[in-house]
Amino acid sequence: MGEQYWKWAESRWTAPDVYWTKTATVTAGVDVGSVSAQAVILVDGKLYAYSNMRTGSDSAESARKAMDWALKGSGMGLEDIQHIVGTGYGRVNVPFARRAITEIACHARGAHAMYGPSVRTILDVGGQDCKAIRCDAQGKVTTFLMNDKCAAGTGRGMEVFADLLAVPITQMGQMSLEVAEEPPPVSSTCVVFAKSEASALLRAGWPKNRVIAAYCSAMVHRIATLLNRIGVEPDLAITGGIAKNIGIVKRLENKIGLKALATEYDPQIAGAVGAALFAKTLLEKSRGGL
Amino acid sequence: MTNAGIDIGAKAIKVVILKNGQMLSRHAVLAGFDTRESAEQALDEALREAGLSWDNLEHIAATGAGRRQASFTHHYLTEVAADARGAHFLLPSARTIIDIGAEEGRAIKCDAEGRVIDFVINDKCAAGSGAFMESMARALEVGLEEFGNLSLRSQNTIPINAQCVIFAESEVVSLIHARAPKEDIARAVTDAIARRVASIARRVGLERDIAVVGGLARNAGFVESLKEALEVELLVLEAPEFVGALGAALPASD
Numbered sequence: 229m230g231e232q233y234w235k236w237a238e239s240r241w242t243a244p245d246v247y248w249t250k251t252a253t254v255t256a257g258v259d260v261g262s263v264s265a266q267a268v269i270l271v272d273g274k275l276y277a278y279s280n281m282r283t284g285s286d287s288a289e290s291a292r293k294a295m296d297w298a299l300k301g302s303g304m305g306l307e308d309i310q311h312i313v314g315t316g317y318g319r320v321n322v323p324f325a326r327r328a329i330t331e332i333a334c335h336a337r338g339a340h341a342m343y344g345p346s347v348r349t350i351l352d353v354g355g356q357d358c359k360a361i362r363c364d365a366q367g368k369v370t371t372f373l374m375n376d377k378c379a380a381g382t383g384r385g386m387e388v389f390a391d392l393l394a395v396p397i398t399q400m401g402q403m404s405l406e407v408a409e410e411p412p413p414v415s416s417t418c419v420v421f422a423k424s425e426a427s428a429l430l431r432a433g434w435p436k437n438r439v440i441a442a443y444c445s446a447m448v449h450r451i452a453t454l455l456n457r458i459g460v461e462p463d464l465a466i467t468g469g470i471a472k473n474i475g476i477v478k479r480l481e482n483k484i485g486l487k488a489l490a491t492e493y494d495p496q497i498a499g500a501v502g503a504a505l506f507a508k509t510l511l512e513k514s515r516g517g518l
Numbered sequence: 519m520t521n522a523g524i525d526i527g528a529k530a531i532k533v534v535i536l537k538n539g540q541m542l543s544r545h546a547v548l549a550g551f552d553t554r555e556s557a558e559q560a561l562d563e564a565l566r567e568a569g570l571s572w573d574n575l576e577h578i579a580a581t582g583a584g585r586r587q588a589s590f591t592h593h594y595l596t597e598v599a600a601d602a603r604g605a606h607f608l609l610p611s612a613r614t615i616i617d618i619g620a621e622e623g624r625a626i627k628c629d630a631e632g633r634v635i636d637f638v639i640n641d642k643c644a645a646g647s648g649a650f651m652e653s654m655a656r657a658l659e660v661g662l663e664e665f666g667n668l669s670l671r672s673q674n675t676i677p678i679n680a681q682c683v684i685f686a687e688s689e690v691v692s693l694i695h696a697r698a699p700k701e702d703i704a705r706a707v708t709d710a711i712a713r714r715v716a717s718i719a720r721r722v723g724l725e726r727d728i729a730v731v732g733g734l735a736r737n738a739g740f741v742e743s744l745k746e747a748l749e750v751e752l753l754v755l756e757a758p759e760f761v762g763a764l765g766a767a768l769p770a771s772d
Contacts, residue, residue, distance in 0.1 A: 262688075285692050356685055378643065379684035388684060419684045420644035420653065421621060424528075431551060 257503025287318025340367025523767025606632025669739025
């Protein structure tokens with residue numbers, strides 16, 4: 229097998245100046261998706277460490293790996309974490325979690341914490357789904373729409389194109405912006421058909437960046453349809469892997485006429501952040517109940 | 519009266535030469551880079567087999583998604599009209615026609631005269647089309663025909679949860695890694711395609727006789743899965759992938 233262009237970069241982070249040994253709460257959230265897993269550790273509700281990994285189909289194994297990596301070098305052990313919540317597609321299979329909470333609730337709460345309390349709409353585009361979520365000033369979900377049936381408009385579609393064009397996925401967004409003028413979008417919705425269409429365009433002499441631009445533009449159309457159905461209320465936060473694709477973010481901002489908020493952290497950890505915050509609430513509730 | 523019908527599909531171009539209601543020859547080629555050229559080639563070959571030349575043709579009609587590319591034809595008709603006409607010619611008792619091609623699936627309801635009453639098309643999603651089987655046959659490293667035969671030999675039903683071909687691909691890869699028998703994986707795929715096709719067929723309503731045409735009708739494994747999904751008797755027409763071209767070659771009855 230040759231180079232795997234779809235492989236996006238994993239990440240890990242520890243807060244440089246947070247001390248956890250004499251704190252009230254240490255909680256964690258683990259988000260196990262279809263192609264990635266994230267673990268987030270919070271100390272008194274503040275971000276302490278996180279990991280973001282590519283994973284396989286074994287949810288329990290993915291959860292364990294992500295947790296181990298987040299803990300690595302942090303000086304903390306799994307036993308030091310007082311409450312853990314699992315979320316995501318594989319949430320019921322997180323072996324060390326005490327509760328499982330839906331990724332919709334976790335994304336809203338996590339984005340609200342990461343991007344600020346002005347967030348009212350969250351777009352989360354993950355490996356195998358696309359979610360548009362509306363929340364209130366407290367980060368509580370008011371309504372949501374989700375596509376998890378079709379690869380069009382998900383990260384997987386972009387991965388397929390990265391492999392087809394032999395372009396590393398981390399460069400797809402930038403390359404798509406390097407076109408003199410915006411080409412018409414790829415007309416097929418289905419990723420399988422869009423692939424054949426792209427091959428035909430390449431044969432017809434289109435340069436790669438023009439083909440990527442045409443695909444990005446089709447994907448944005450698809451995502452915008454979902455957003456418009458739910459209605460976009462500012463501010464908007466984009467989470468999930470697609471938030472790192474500038475070609476999608478820029479086009480989407482233009483299309484809906486609204487700039488998305490930025491974060492200094494990995495946008496893929498929003499679900500795990502929300503789960504860790506839920507873990508904190510649950511922990512405090514259990515203590516208060518004693 | 520000698521007519522030619524050309525069906526320009528996503529993957530193959532089919533030609534039928536008809537003389538006074540008798541099929542003289544039929545020929546199929548893969549659609550190449552230049553659709554018009556491929557269509558001309560297919561027609562040349564079919565004429566050669568029939569011992570005729572272009573001058574003998576009174577009428578040429580084209581159907582299929584790429585029909586407008588064959589600008590040398592006299593007449594265009596939709597796939598739905600061509601299917602109904604062709605199926606009615608071969609099986610006058612057909613009231614429902616299910617056509618599954620490389621990138622499209624459709625179900626058509628017609629009356630005793632072969633007139634179209636209603637139809638449902640899926641051309642948006644590969645899950646109910648031949649493209650699904652092709653991509654999975656590649657993953658299993660078997661040919662399409664073998665894929666169908668494998669499916670027939672399966673003793674076990676494994677469900678594929680994903681609707682999307684792209685997502686199903688990951689599931690199939692996981693099944694291969696888990697060493698699931700090839701037969702069962704092939705069956706899981708034909709069942710998944712059949713489920714999607716069954717849902718469009720049910721939307722148009724199933725009235726007997728039910729004819730199955732298009733390239734996938736040749737695939738015994740798929741037809742078996744579709745029979746089970748619909749719980750009805752299905753009749754696979756002769757040379758099922760040529761039914762659209764045949765319909766185009768038939769003179770309009772009105």
